Amino acid sequence: MNTGRTQRLGARDRVMDSLGEGQRTSCFPARRAMIGVRGPLVAFVVALLLAPATSACTPVEGDVVPLEVYRERLNAIRTRSFSQTIRILDRNGELLTEIVDEGYRSWAELDSIPSVVRDAAIATEDRTFYANTGVDKRAVARAVIQNARAGGTVSGASTITMQLVRLVAFPPEERFAQSMDRKVREVHLAAELDETMGKDEILEAYLNVAFYGRQAYGIEAASQRFFGKGAAALSLAEGSFLVGLLQAPGFLSPDLNLSGARARQAVVLQSMASAGSISEQEADSAFAMELALVPPPPPPTRVSSHFIDAVLGELPRRLGAAVAATGGYTVQTTLDPKLEERVRDIARTHVESLRAKHDIGDAAVVVLRPDYGEVLAMVGGIAYDDPRDGQVNAAVFPRQPGSAFKPIVYAAALERGWQPATLVWDAPVDFPNGDGTDYQAANYDGRFRGPVRLRDGLANSLNAAAVAVAVEVGVEPIHALAQNMGLNMGDDPWQYGLSLALGGAEVGLTRLTGALGAFGNGGVFVEPTTILSVKETVGGATLYRNKAEGRRVVSKQTAWLVSDILDDDAARVPAFGANNPLDASMPMAVKTGTTNDFRDNLTVGWTPWLAVGVWTGNKDGRPMRNVLGITGAAPIWRDTVEAVFSDPALMSMLGDGTPPRPGFPVPSGITRANVCDLNILLRERRCQPRGESFAAGGPTRDEALAFGYFNGIGDCGSRVDGPNNGRMALLAPRHAVVAASVRGWWRGRSIPVAPPSCGGAGGGNGAHSPTLGASRAIRAVQASGG
Numbered sequence: 001m002n003t004g005r006t007q008r009l010g011a012r013d014r015v016m017d018s019l020g021e022g023q024r025t026s027c028f029p030a031r032r033a034m035i036g037v038r039g040p041l042v043a044f045v046v047a048l049l050l051a052p053a054t055s056a057c058t059p060v061e062g063d064v065v066p067l068e069v070y071r072e073r074l075n076a077i078r079t080r081s082f083s084q085t086i087r088i089l090d091r092n093g094e095l096l097t098e099i100v101d102e103g104y105r106s107w108a109e110l111d112s113i114p115s116v117v118r119d120a121a122i123a124t125e126d127r128t129f130y131a132n133t134g135v136d137k138r139a140v141a142r143a144v145i146q147n148a149r150a151g152g153t154v155s156g157a158s159t160i161t162m163q164l165v166r167l168v169a170f171p172p173e174e175r176f177a178q179s180m181d182r183k184v185r186e187v188h189l190a191a192e193l194d195e196t197m198g199k200d201e202i203l204e205a206y207l208n209v210a211f212y213g214r215q216a217y218g219i220e221a222a223s224q225r226f227f228g229k230g231a232a233a234l235s236l237a238e239g240s241f242l243v244g245l246l247q248a249p250g251f252l253s254p255d256l257n258l259s260g261a262r263a264r265q266a267v268v269l270q271s272m273a274s275a276g277s278i279s280e281q282e283a284d285s286a287f288a289m290e291l292a293l294v295p296p297p298p299p300p301t302r303v304s305s306h307f308i309d310a311v312l313g314e315l316p317r318r319l320g321a322a323v324a325a326t327g328g329y330t331v332q333t334t335l336d337p338k339l340e341e342r343v344r345d346i347a348r349t350h351v352e353s354l355r356a357k358h359d360i361g362d363a364a365v366v367v368l369r370p371d372y373g374e375v376l377a378m379v380g381g382i383a384y385d386d387p388r389d390g391q392v393n394a395a396v397f398p399r400q401p402g403s404a405f406k407p408i409v410y411a412a413a414l415e416r417g418w419q420p421a422t423l424v425w426d427a428p429v430d431f432p433n434g435d436g437t438d439y440q441a442a443n444y445d446g447r448f449r450g451p452v453r454l455r456d457g458l459a460n461s462l463n464a465a466a467v468a469v470a471v472e473v474g475v476e477p478i479h480a481l482a483q484n485m486g487l488n489m490g491d492d493p494w495q496y497g498l499s500l501a502l503g504g505a506e507v508g509l510t511r512l513t514g515a516l517g518a519f520g521n522g523g524v525f526v527e528p529t530t531i532l533s534v535k536e537t538v539g540g541a542t543l544y545r546n547k548a549e550g551r552r553v554v555s556k557q558t559a560w561l562v563s564d565i566l567d568d569d570a571a572r573v574p575a576f577g578a579n580n581p582l583d584a585s586m587p588m589a590v591k592t593g594t595t596n597d598f599r600d601n602l603t604v605g606w607t608p609w610l611a612v613g614v615w616t617g618n619k620d621g622r623p624m625r626n627v628l629g630i631t632g633a634a635p636i637w638r639d640t641v642e643a644v645f646s647d648p649a650l651m652s653m654l655g656d657g658t659p660p661r662p663g664f665p666v667p668s669g670i671t672r673a674n675v676c677d678l679n680i681l682l683r684e685r686r687c688q689p690r691g692e693s694f695a696a697g698g699p700t701r702d703e704a705l706a707f708g709y710f711n712g713i714g715d716c717g718s719r720v721d722g723p724n725n726g727r728m729a730l731l732a733p734r735h736a737v738v739a740a741s742v743r744g745w746w747r748g749r750s751i752p753v754a755p756p757s758c759g760g761a762g763g764g765n766g767a768h769s770p771t772l773g774a775s776r777a778i779r780a781v782q783a784s785g786g
Contacts, residue, residue, distance in 0.1 A: 070169040070189055077168060077197070077205045080107055084328030085221060086315075087537060088308060090335045091374075097302055099312065099327070103215040104224070106537040107328050108231050110204035113219055116236045119277035120243040121207060124268045126160040127275060129203065134161040134194030135187055162190040164206045212242055213249035214296055220538050226254070228294040230538065236282065237289040240268040255296055262287075306380025306393045307335055310510075311530045313396075318531060318544045329543055332532045334374035339367060339643070339650060346639045348382040351616065358627045361618040363636055364394035366510045366528075367644065369654065370517030370611045372548040373526035375510065376650075381619065389619040398506035399615065403461045404593030404602045405503035407516055407562050408485065410458045412478045413469050414558040419699065420455040420565055421675045421692045423706040423731055426465040429741040431498060441467040441502070444575075444594070444628065450746060451706070451730050453678055455692070458562075459571035461592065463502055470501035471735045484553045485515035485525050503593055513604055513613030519589065520606035522667065523559035524550040556667035557695035563589040563606070563664045564693060581634035584641050587663040592630060597623040601632035605641065609660040612640050673700040681707070682751060685728070707731060708754060729754040 076082055083101035090096050098104065110118070122129045128136050139157040158166070165186050166175050174182055193202065212222035222242050223231040234242070244264035245252050252261045269283035278286075302308060311333055315324040347363040354360045367377040380393030413422075426449040430438040441464045443449075448464055449456075457465035470478060478500055479493030489496070489505040496504045507515075514528035526548055534544040554562075565571065566589035569582070576582060582590045582603070590605030599621055604613040614633040617624060624632065644650055651659045671694050676687035687702075694700045703709070709726035710719050720726035729752045732739040739756035746753050 067185065067188070070165075070185060071192075073169045074165065074189065074193060077164070077193075077201070077209075080328075081322075081326055082107070082209065082217075084326055085537070086312075086327045087330040088311060089330060089332045090337050091333060091376075091532060093332065094337070096304060096333065096335065096337070097308055099308075100215065101327075103211070103217045104221040105208070105217040105328070106220040106224075107208050107218065108204075108220040108538045110200050110207075112232050112538060113204070113207060114232065114234050114239055116272075116278075117207065117219055117231065117234060117239040117243060118203060119275070120240045120268050120272055121160065121203070121246075123271040123275040123277055124243060125163065125246070127271075129160050130199050132159055132161075132194075134190040134192075135159060158186075159190065160206050161194055161202055162186050164202060164209060165189045165193060167209050167211075168205075210246050211249050212245045213253045214255070225297055226293055227291075235286070235289070236269075236278065237265075237286040237291060240272065240286060241265045241291060244268045254293055302384070304335060304337060304340055304378075305384040305391075306395060307333070307340065307375070307378040307530065309380070309391070309393055310375075310378055310396055314530055315534070319534060323543070328537055329534050330537045331534050333530050334368075334376060334532055335378075335530070336376045336650065339647070340377035340379065342643050343367060343377045343640050344379045344382065346643065347379055347614075347636050350636045350639070351382055354616075354627070354632070357625070358632070359618070359622070359625045360616050360627060360632060361620075361622070362394060362616070363633070364509055364615040365636060365640055366395050366513045366611075366613045367640065368510070368513060368517065368528055368611050369609060370514065370521040370526065370606060371609060373514060373529045373546075373550075374532070374548075375528055375530045378510065378530070392619050394615055394617075394619060395510050396508045397619075398508050399600045399617075400503050400506055400595045401512050401602055402503040402593030402595040402600060403463070403466070404512060404516075404591050404604050405482075405505070405507075406458060406461060406466050406501070406593075407519065407566065407591055408482050408487075409466055409470055409473070409478055409501050410454065410565075411519070411554050411558050411562050412481050413454070413473045414561055414695065415481070415554055416473060416477070417698045418454060419692075419694050419705060420453065420561055421694070421700075421702065421705045422454045423451050423678075424454050424457045424465045425468050425733055425738065425742045426450060426452050426457060426462040427468070427742045427745045428464065429468060429471075429738050431467070431737075434497075440464075448745070451678065451682070453675075453692075453706070455565045455568065455571055456574075456678075458565050459568055460575035462575075466501045467498050468733060468735075468738050470498055471738050472733055475500055481553065482515070484551070485518055486511050486527055487515050503595065509602070509613045509615045512602075513606075513611050516591065516604050516613075517606045517611030518550075518553055519559045519562045520608045520611060520664070521550065521559070522556050522608070523552055523554040525553045526550040555669075555695070557669045560664055560667050560670060561693060561695060565589075566591055566605075567664065576630055580630055581638045582630070584638055584645075586641075586645055588641060589664070590634075590637070592628070592634060594628050594632075598625065598627050599623050601627055603633035603637040605637060607660075607662075608664060609654045610641070610644060612637055612644075614640065669696040670694070671696055671700065675702045675705065678706065685750070705731075707751075710754060727752070732756045 082105060085104045085106055086099040088096045088099065126136065128138070136157060136159050139159070169189055170182060208218040211217055214225045216222040216225045219242065220231045223229060223234055223238070226242060227234070227238055241261065244267065245261060247264060251257060252264055254261045266287055269278070269287055272278045273280050273283040311331060315331070343365045347365050351360050351363050362381050363379070364381060365377065365379040366375060368375045378395045380395040381390060384390045426443070428440050428448055430440050433439050443463050449462060452462065452465060457469070475493045475497060479489065482489060482505070487505070487507045488511070489507065493500065510528050515525065518525035529546050531544065532546050533542060535542050567587050572582065582592070584605070586607070588605045588607050590603060593602040594600070599617055601616045601624065602614065605611070614637045616627070616632040616636065654660050672691055673694055674689035675692045677690045680686060680688040699705055707728055707730050708719055709721070709723055710729050711726045732742050732753045732755065734756045736756060743753045
């Protein structure tokens, strides 16, 4: 910093100090104090400005705002922390909406602003911009004469730097006040800004901060909203027209006063010619050009409002909170708007058909690609504008999933060597609630099936069987797997206890759909996303691009087995009946869930290239009336997947250019073997072979999966090979509490139950005794399950 500038800075500080703090009731002492400072620019300028205009002095009451407050506001110029427009596009690049705060703004670098715009601003607003020191002394003198002749303040001799200070540092109520105090601060801060910032930085900031009308702040937004193109493409005629609006954006609005705006354009062009930046002929030619003004853009729409809300919620995770809040970028999303519109209509129609009979008030639907994590449609409710709870996004709001969580329970078992043919027990078992009472898991129809295959237990959503599996596998491994599959449920699995097996943890529908979709994606979880890319609106630099990075959560074999079981229409007939809404026209794995008192009702299904999740219920938590997943969410689910299947363009996209293959490709490591039909085995004591799939490396013989032969049921050491040497006994769970209950409940039936130490596919007792865990989770354990 040179000596002259140092002296001026010190003089400014002395001037401001001489103004004092506290209450001022007259402007004259301040003026005398400034005149008393010899030499400094600020004192000279303020004295000239205020000398003829004592009538404009405004008494200032109360505490004076420290200069540091204004300086802090001016830091926004350096950090560009002005609210800027966020443009949100669908996956095809079509505009969905624009998010604005005070107005539209997209920051344009100075070198991307045409020289005609820069020259127009300088010629019209501040001819000596590159020569002055933030304040133009000649302009001040001219303003003094004009003010004196008018008998009041009609001209403030504001430079571009002073205007920038006024726009940024002063709030609206102070910005437009004819106050000596404001003018003194404006002059002081402008000279200070001139010393600390380059001229190009100041000019760039001014052109980006100034208001042009039509809610446009900055030259880029003005160009888009008046001419429908970026500022870089502005012609001399268009640029001079926009700069002309700066004088009075409201009065000169071309929508109300086109002739006034054109007259001001003529003044701008003449000023440019006078300054030598263009010729008189260029000025005349530019004014003669017909301007292709676009109509005022309509207010931004919010058709896909819940989806857009989800995008805005995801942006801070992708860009960082500071960048996300600033705006100035364009987001290309994953949304297929035609699909979402159709899905919303499906959901609305179904809810209206069931509202009176079952008291269903709302529905949410998520459609995504499990291989990329892309959310193609998100309906967070059927009425976003409902003043009660319409804006609550039920597609992301955490709720208990009920039995829709069970695939994760069984996947944890399969990962530990269990097989679809493994015997699981759907029997009454008493578990302590932790408050001195016991709880017994019950099925939706109040019946217990006794010994069933794992395939049948999962396909028919048997609650008692799921809890028994959770006891043997352990709550911790199930919780860890769910966490790894993207379900955020807290660090302590025992806050849920065994209620976890029946969906006791609260999770969002989108995350649940992404988690279960990992089974379709070969055991690889890809985090659901609403964003494909984020780019700077001006310049196009990429700020973020979705890479669809996945992580393996279960083996390919486990993923396929879970999908195969839940795609088995025949296996679920005992619970859901034939020709139920879970039977789609293409193979799909699907699972339903219903929580206690019918508060939440879900259906989630998947293929390798599509996952669809549906929730029905009431956003205020009010119970529905007698609605299971099969009647509430499932019909919406089936209509949604059929809407996808019937759309050739969408199917081609899902197949990356060609329609995807139906079904689940069988991975290596899957084998087939025969097991006994369990119903015939229990009824007739004979083995009727039935085919079953197995993960290689695990047991395939029924004697290791469901039953064995013993020469003395009380002694596992007497286990024998083959029916000729011993008596058949079903394998009990290894966990002592479950095994004891199973033996007691099964006692007296024709086939005995072997002791738990005799083998089987279960785990050990675990570190915790079987308990429901936290009392707040008990409600989910008492779920309907269907």
